[in-house]
Amino acid sequence: MRYLAPGSLKEALDILRREDDARCIAGGATLVAMMNADLVAVDVLVGLGRIAELSGITETDDEVRIGAMTRHAEIAASPVLTGALGVVRSAAGQIAHPAVRNMGTIGGSICHADPAADFPAALLAADATIEAASAEGTRQIPIGEFFEDYFETALREGEIVTAIRLPRGPAGARGHHVKFSRVDGDYATVSVSAVLVMAGATCSYARIALGSSGPVPIRVTAAEEALVGSPLDQAAIAEAARLLAEAADPVDDVRGTTEYRLMLIPRLLARALNTLKDGETASV
Amino acid sequence: MSPEGVTSPNPVGDAIGKSVPRLEAREKLTGQAVYTDDMTLPGMLHAAMLGAPYAHARIRSIDTSEAEALEGVRAVVTAEDLPKKKYVGVFLKDQMTFAGDKVRYISEPIAAVAADTLEIARKALQLIEVEYEELPAVFDPEEALEADAPILHENRDEYPCPYERPEHPNAVAYTQFKEGDIDNAWAECDVIVEGVYETPAQEHMYMEPCSTLVAVDANGKITIWSSMQSVFRVQTMIAEAFDMPMSKVRVIAPRIGGGFGGKCDLTNQPATVALALKSGRPVKMTLSREDDMMMMKSRHAGKIYCRTGARKDGTLVAREMRLFLDGGAYADESPEVSTVAAFFGRGPYRIPHVNVESWSVYTNKLRASAFRGFGNPQATFASERQIDEVAEKLGMDPIDLRIKNALQSGDKWLGGQTVEGGSLAECLEKARAASDWDKRRQNNGKEVRPGKRRGICVSGMSHISGMLSAGAAVRLHEDGTVTVNTGAVDIGEGADTVMAQICAGALGLSLDQVNYGNPDTDSSPYNFQTSASRVTYMVGKAVEQASERVREQMFRHAGEMLECAEDDLELRPGGVIGIRGVGDAAVPFAAIAGRSLYASGGPIMGTHNWLFEGERFDPKRALVRGFALDGIGVFTFGAHVVEVDVDMATGKTEVLEAWCAHDVGRALNPGAVDGQIHGAFAQGLGYGLYEELVWDDGRLVNPTMMDYKVPGPLDLPYKIHPILIENPSDGPFGAKGIGEIALVGTAPAICNAITAATGAAINRIPATPERVLRAILAAEGGS
Numbered sequence A: 001m002r003y004l005a006p007g008s009l010k011e012a013l014d015i016l017r018r019e020d021d022a023r024c025i026a027g028g029a030t031l032v033a034m035m036n037a038d039l040v041a042v043d044v045l046v047g048l049g050r051i052a053e054l055s056g057i058t059e060t061d062d063e064v065r066i067g068a069m070t071r072h073a074e075i076a077a078s079p080v081l082t083g084a085l086g087v088v089r090s091a092a093g094q095i096a097h098p099a100v101r102n103m104g105t106i107g108g109s110i111c112h113a114d115p116a117a118d119f120p121a122a123l124l125a126a127d128a129t130i131e132a133a134s135a136e137g138t139r140q141i142p143i144g145e146f147f148e149d150y151f152e153t154a155l156r157e158g159e160i161v162t163a164i165r166l167p168r169g170p171a172g173a174r175g176h177h178v179k180f181s182r183v184d185g186d187y188a189t190v191s192v193s194a195v196l197v198m199a200g201a202t203c204s205y206a207r208i209a210l211g212s213s214g215p216v217p218i219r220v221t222a223a224e225e226a227l228v229g230s231p232l233d234q235a236a237i238a239e240a241a242r243l244l245a246e247a248a249d250p251v252d253d254v255r256g257t258t259e260y261r262l263m264l265i266p267r268l269l270a271r272a273l274n275t276l277k278d279g280e281t282a283s284v
Numbered sequence B: 001m002s003p004e005g006v007t008s009p010n011p012v013g014d015a016i017g018k019s020v021p022r023l024e025a026r027e028k029l030t031g032q033a034v035y036t037d038d039m040t041l042p043g044m045l046h047a048a049m050l051g052a053p054y055a056h057a058r059i060r061s062i063d064t065s066e067a068e069a070l071e072g073v074r075a076v077v078t079a080e081d082l083p084k085k086k087y088v089g090v091f092l093k094d095q096m097t098f099a100g101d102k103v104r105y106i107s108e109p110i111a112a113v114a115a116d117t118l119e120i121a122r123k124a125l126q127l128i129e130v131e132y133e134e135l136p137a138v139f140d141p142e143e144a145l146e147a148d149a150p151i152l153h154e155n156r157d158e159y160p161c162p163y164e165r166p167e168h169p170n171a172v173a174y175t176q177f178k179e180g181d182i183d184n185a186w187a188e189c190d191v192i193v194e195g196v197y198e199t200p201a202q203e204h205m206y207m208e209p210c211s212t213l214v215a216v217d218a219n220g221k222i223t224i225w226s227s228m229q230s231v232f233r234v235q236t237m238i239a240e241a242f243d244m245p246m247s248k249v250r251v252i253a254p255r256i257g258g259g260f261g262g263k264c265d266l267t268n269q270p271a272t273v274a275l276a277l278k279s280g281r282p283v284k285m286t287l288s289r290e291d292d293m294m295m296m297k298s299r300h301a302g303k304i305y306c307r308t309g310a311r312k313d314g315t316l317v318a319r320e321m322r323l324f325l326d327g328g329a330y331a332d333e334s335p336e337v338s339t340v341a342a343f344f345g346r347g348p349y350r351i352p353h354v355n356v357e358s359w360s361v362y363t364n365k366l367r368a369s370a371f372r373g374f375g376n377p378q379a380t381f382a383s384e385r386q387i388d389e390v391a392e393k394l395g396m397d398p399i400d401l402r403i404k405n406a407l408q409s410g411d412k413w414l415g416g417q418t419v420e421g422g423s424l425a426e427c428l429e430k431a432r433a434a435s436d437w438d439k440r441r442q443n444n445g446k447e448v449r450p451g452k453r454r455g456i457c458v459s460g461m462s463h464i465s466g467m468l469s470a471g472a473a474v475r476l477h478e479d480g481t482v483t484v485n486t487g488a489v490d491i492g493e494g495a496d497t498v499m500a501q502i503c504a505g506a507l508g509l510s511l512d513q514v515n516y517g518n519p520d521t522d523s524s525p526y527n528f529q530t531s532a533s534r535v536t537y538m539v540g541k542a543v544e545q546a547s548e549r550v551r552e553q554m555f556r557h558a559g560e561m562l563e564c565a566e567d568d569l570e571l572r573p574g575g576v577i578g579i580r581g582v583g584d585a586a587v588p589f590a591a592i593a594g595r596s597l598y599a600s601g602g603p604i605m606g607t608h609n610w611l612f613e614g615e616r617f618d619p620k621r622a623l624v625r626g627f628a629l630d631g632i633g634v635f636t637f638g639a640h641v642v643e644v645d646v647d648m649a650t651g652k653t654e655v656l657e658a659w660c661a662h663d664v665g666r667a668l669n670p671g672a673v674d675g676q677i678h679g680a681f682a683q684g685l686g687y688g689l690y691e692e693l694v695w696d697d698g699r700l701v702n703p704t705m706m707d708y709k710v711p712g713p714l715d716l717p718y719k720i721h722p723i724l725i726e727n728p729s730d731g732p733f734g735a736k737g738i739g740e741i742a743l744v745g746t747a748p749a750i751c752n753a754i755t756a757a758t759g760a761a762i763n764r765i766p767a768t769p770e771r772v773l774r775a776i777l778a779a780e781g782g783s
């Protein structure tokens, strides 16, 4: 195995085009564990750590841009991720434990596309766009099209995720991620990401995504419609939860039975919405 | 009075009762501690084992030729390479190093490879061709006891076995204790509670996976360094498995990263020895976490049928318990585990009418073995849940009910042994006071934090400390310092430090003046095992008395040197003997040592060896049938009060605070005692809330730390309050063991608190959020 550490994106993309069995390594939290367990064999490892342009959080008037190599810990502490984007910040702070949060990157997380991870649902709720570069150029992938199946994404061979772009979201929006796990630091049994706008006592905007509830994060527009215009009373939440649960297809494993995960969906949805309704933004 | 009739001296100096840091703290904190896997010998090979893919299958053939042909492979071993029909085991000897004619659980080792690198060894395993004929398998102990169940060991009756075998060929051992008149007792009861309780197969999850290094010298003598709980057990069993004299087997303990019972007997030592013998080279084998989890051992899963009856005034009258313990594919320590479970079936209470029956049973799963508490946690879970239910039905305070029925000194244990130091009531009172029980109990069922219900409750507990034999040797060096040798392997619990403290306290030395030697079968006095909460009590007593022998010899010299009667002498702190009341009349140990070596008497060395010989069962009092061990140790008592919040939306339990009162006889090192209580509480919390090996058709589905969850720092309450009670026992300076007991009652205390919070009955552990939520919904009459 060879390890290469290009200093620029262009160089990295060249390596990916040139080498047959090359693979990016970001934080390495997942990839190295998989290599140790003989689950993947890699000929050429392309370290992305030295590419400055892939790191950090920047903002413009209408969006926040998170470089693919930005660590979870930095995202969890970012003062820029407020309002609707609180959902992403809240999710980052609940990933694993500090050691993993200091190591793992948002790019690595979404490229790995583990449906039990926290970012996929949070980014879906935040309506993110994934920016990917290849030797041919750069393209923008809407988050709804990025995750394709268990551990599969729309990324093509030779492509590198460079950034996650987050629109500011509607005025007055607040976001929150509710994660349920067996023990602290475990992957979610079920997670709910929500972004809301309340106009007085009435919900005027809702964007909800479920994590750990199927091969990809789940969003159901009808469920959001059931919430919008309501005071987020029990009936509205129950209807939204019913629609979401209908679309969910959770696995049955040691983190929870399918049935339990389905029981959790309305309960965690209510928790997420009530937290946001009461005005507490994600404190993590 | 000690069972062997020796009392403790008064400690001299300040070594006893002080929370001195671990002798090996510096070495561990700086990463210099040497564990087996850190060791390398010239020419050393690396090894790995191949596990079986079927839960139950006949082995038709094994072809290792391709593996042997792989470049870098130095030896491949299978059952063919070991002495035939040399079964090993603790009581029932049914185990071979590698599966011979049959495999009986998925991942049972069938072959091992030693190669130049671990990668080559692993690759070679894939080249071993095995032909199997699959057989029907059985995974549930009760099903395994049915008449037409698949039989795991057709030849069970050929295995050496010192007790009467139960009738069913899948039954490893059976124990019954019967006292009073159980059949007529129920009529006397005003309230009877009845239930079925289930407890999980818990993984030992020691930090250091099993690891062994073996070298064979030119004369064929084998030296083994291994992660283990006893150098002497490994020596005995290796000699047995390889049909060689123990004089040709030397076992040395490096640092050990935890055991919890999983390393009490053989682990991967025989496979590594076989490879070293065949290759003629040193061989090291360290299991991966996954192999360790799939190939080694676990706690016995249990299903417990229990019934308890009481009078209106809270007097317990009758107890019936039937335990089915899942022993997995081989006996290992199953016979002791099922007998100890039965022994604790009544619990530490005066119940006149009792019938307890306990089975350990073969199934096609990972073998179950010793594990902190040894069958007691299973029995105590059922027992303490029921005591709580009785209290609930009678409207009594659960602590009052327990105190009313608590065994007192002089009472008889189930079977007839006399209870000394019966301090359960005191433990309960202390835990009650410390936890502000009456005030906090008013919150039971209340929503103190939004969405959560608060509950506080209790569990009583008891265990034994002792078992079998131990020795110690203390040698006086020329400069007046000493070396202590014992066979007690410190598996991380800190016994080395406590043994050194005992010697220092007995001789008035500072810890700097005491060297604690490493266990080595070539030179250490015998010790059975680091198990059964026995090292402080058993080995500590030996160290205390061996030190006394040294003192006696030194007093003889000092009397002559100071020209006084030995009775007038005293030990003074720092290694000095003086005349009582005469300040400057003194001789240092160094002067005595010099005199003994060069002028008079010869080298000074004290030894002490003993066997715990407790009271036997009383046949007039109790009917005892099947396999039962008596006189195994002194009793220990404790009580835990635990406060929880239960999330009513998800069913998740958060343990908020715990008060753990334990009678430790005397806390030789209070910090170390606190550590044992904290650790046992944490492991008990894992047992009660998270930990469970899960099989699907014989395949372990969670053999990784990703899938099998142990509690992490944030899952534990910050406030675990050890409350130490010191009623001196006959142990060293009054001490007795604390290693296991604090685990025993933790899960029931937590589950009792969940019930107090929610009204839901939690009779199956781990009390996962899903189980708790379902129990809450069932209690609410919903779905």
Ligand SMILES: Cc1cc2nc3c(=O)[nH]c(=O)nc-3n(C[C@H](O)[C@H](O)[C@H](O)COP(=O)(O)OP(=O)(O)OC[C@H]3O[C@@H](n4cnc5c(N)ncnc54)[C@H](O)[C@@H]3O)c2cc1C
Residues within 6 Å of the ligand: A023, A024, A025, A026, A027, A028, A029, A030, A031, A032, A033, A048, A068, A069, A072, A094, A095, A096, A097, A100, A103, A104, A105, A106, A107, A108, A109, A110, A111, A112, A116, A117, A118, A119, A159, A160, A161, A162, A185, A186, A187, A188
């Ligand atoms: C013990 C543990 C617990 C965890 N718990 C959680 C949890 O609770 N919630 C959660 O969400 N996650 C969890 N994770 C996952 C973790 O947070 C990281 O998201 C994950 O490890 C991937 O990030 P990484 O930077 O380490 O990626 P790497 O391991 O370096 O790479 C992962 C994959 O992504 C590819 N890749 C990486 N970056 C790029 C890129 N820019 N473009 C293209 N491909 C790329 C790599 O080739 C590789 O295939 C846990 C991980 C561990 C080890």
